[in-house]
Amino acid sequence: MRARALISVSALAHNWKTITAHARGSQVCAVVKANAYGHGMEIVAPALWEAGCRWFATTDAEEGRRLLDILSGRHPKVLVLSPPEDDEALALFRAH
Helix, strand or coil: CCCCCCCCCCHHHHHHHHHHHHHHCCCCEEEHHHHHCCHHHHHHHHHHHHCCCCCCEEEHHHHHHHHHHCCCCCCCCEECCCCCCCHHHHHHHHHC
């Protein structure tokens, strides 16, 4: 039997709101690298967006592009944690 995690979108939203309330007006960034740590970026990112998150961190530009696709029509701020390869940076600048 494989282990699996069940993600409660409502609990995730509640936790986000609790964290940001303690931040007292500071901007807070959700780290969604590695497919939201295996929980599924396509589930986690929209739930966090709806809860008010506007900053997201990804491992690399490719994950950043995936996040932008998932949040299509919205305009999240994306922090890429690893420096891009030259060709990756050029493609990213051309796309955005």
